[in-house]
Amino acid sequence: MGNKHVNAIVVGAGAGGGIVAKELSVAGLTVVLFERGKWATYDDTDTDELISQRTTVLGNAYGPDDLRHRRVIVNADGSTKIVLPSEGGYNNNAACVGSGTVSYGAMAWRFMQEDFKLKTTYGHVEGSTLEDWPFTYEELEPCYEKAEWEIGVSGDDTQNPFAPPRRKPHPMPPFSHNKEAKLLYDAARRLGYHPFPIPMLRNSVPYGGRPACIRMRTCVGFACPVNAKCGTHNTVIPTAIETGNCELRINSIVSEINVNDQGKITGVTYFDDKNRKQTQTADLVIVSASATETARLLLNSKSRFFPNGIGNENDWVGRNLQGHAYTGARGIFEEDIYDDLGPGASVAICDFSHHNPGIMGGGMLCNEFIRMPYLFTGVRPPGEPSWGKRHKEFQRINFKRVGQVQGPYQEIPSFNARVEVDPVVKDFWGIPVVRLSGFRHEKDIEGCKLMSEKAELWLKEAGAVYTWQNVGGGKGLSGGQHQAGTCRMGNDPKTSVTDKYGRVHAVPNLFVADGSLHVSNGGFNPALTIMALGYRVGGYIASEWTKGNRFK
């Protein structure tokens, strides 16, 4: 039984892919949106910390499962290890309709103007592939605005003097602060910093036909029980399906991009929900499978025309894998600062995002989401025991007294931090799996140290009586929930994988639209930027298509 030919295939129904599918189907293109996961619900996790997407020790409630998926990591000494999705080394995000946008913390950051021109701002950094983006913030601004209004963001950055310029305010007012955030807000003002409410992809008031947030303890790592968290699963993907032009095919994993004997992309091969091998043809293919899996799919698509994988003539696919080096400090207060007004994170500063002497970039600092009880068992000052009577006492006395400030340091891109496909190990369907190797740049730690010092100072001013730093950015590989960078955009085909609209160089009908495109990953959580890129790539394809361009 053959599948009906469509105009476009989108691989992956996450942040980028959901938006592209909507942009194309609204413009009248017929679309098949592939998702290897399922429709997720709140009941998949309930309030269960041990399978939440954040603390995945017993599995990832929002996918992928340990049964059928695995990756290979290459250790510092060159030895390799097979890792499961529930283990940290896997560097998972999620696998379900909406992907990470179902269970994310929902911070909704725009990158800053400097983030799009790091090389111009900081010059060449030795041992790094640091580069400017092929366009400026101003060029992406309308796409950020679209993401904020169509998906839904609560915020007010008028108090943030470092915020990049915007034409329209956020569509919803910001969230109020809980006790910890209030203490930190006042302290930041006293220190001369510029605190402001974190923009959130959550409804502070009813919006988009969905209700307002009820401020729970369990938000990051969990789905939303009242549908107040805004992801692609409850906004653009339903819109795409309603057009009648988009078919969402769940539990279907794409294994290869197909090429005909003229070297032209004709569609994809996939395994359907009954694990049957199938083909789907289309005029266009857009890959939005997340930074690691998009690289894997391109590399696994080998043919006479693309012996090293599609788009990989110059060995750039899978390179420059970046996440964020999380860094900050913690402090114990004399009284409870936890008032159970969730989800926790609400106050931020951008005072150290850029122009720190001697440092490339920097990052936003903010208070942390509520630490759940198991996660908190690992939150201890240096020298404190990790078990026994004293550990239990610390847990009891300080669970509601520890404050935390941290932020994502903007990592310096490293060519050696990379995604390959393993020559041996395969997944359940027989598809070669992701192999991760390399390290983050050795200078990342300097930026992390600075941010941690500032975080500690901030906590002290807020009243913490005992503080300690947790400095990120050590030797190791970064990726995980904030994975990006593996199919870099650029104007020079020799040093990038796609052009500035996400089209793979020299392949007229193949696009990428997800975190893979990032030239650098900002000192912020990346989802809103990935969404903006979804609008950019999707909008470009739709407008060209309407003009009659068939990308041949």
Place this chain on the structure above:
Amino acid sequence: MTNQIKLNRRRFIALSVVGAGGMCLLSRCANSPLSRWRFLTEQESVLLDALVEQIIPTDEWPGARDAGVTNFIDKQLVGPYARYQETYRKGLSAIRETCKANYQKGFEELNWDEQTLFLKKMEAGKMAGPFWEKGLDRQLFGLIRNHSMQGFYGSPRHGGNKNNVSYKMLKLDYPVIIGQNRYKI
């Protein structure tokens, strides 16, 4: 190359049972239907009770033993933690044999401080002698530490945290009565 692929195929199958509920990877782990344990033997369960109690001791609040942490671990060992069956089986046996050789009694019969010292030695990787293959001491200690914390502080649905004991200790109201949870009994 072909050999490698075959080997890997087998490896995949071994890994595939990870997470499959009720799976046993070891030949000796088919418990009788009369046993109250899924993977552990009665003797192992008594030892594990003593070990987890050291990790989270009873004070004015119940400790790991009374919170059902051993039950949590037993349950996970035939579920997502099936991959740790071998480490538990070998490691628990090594503890038993070491105590028998050095003290002529079981770990659970040592006094509290002796037990603590024993665990500290394991944590530091300082167990020597014929029962300990390299690295087993630290590996098992790490598992017991983490799994005890998960069983005590995680959701009761996995077999530990009996009567929400840790949530009560932390003064967290559970179950949270909001959103869809309002329909919970």
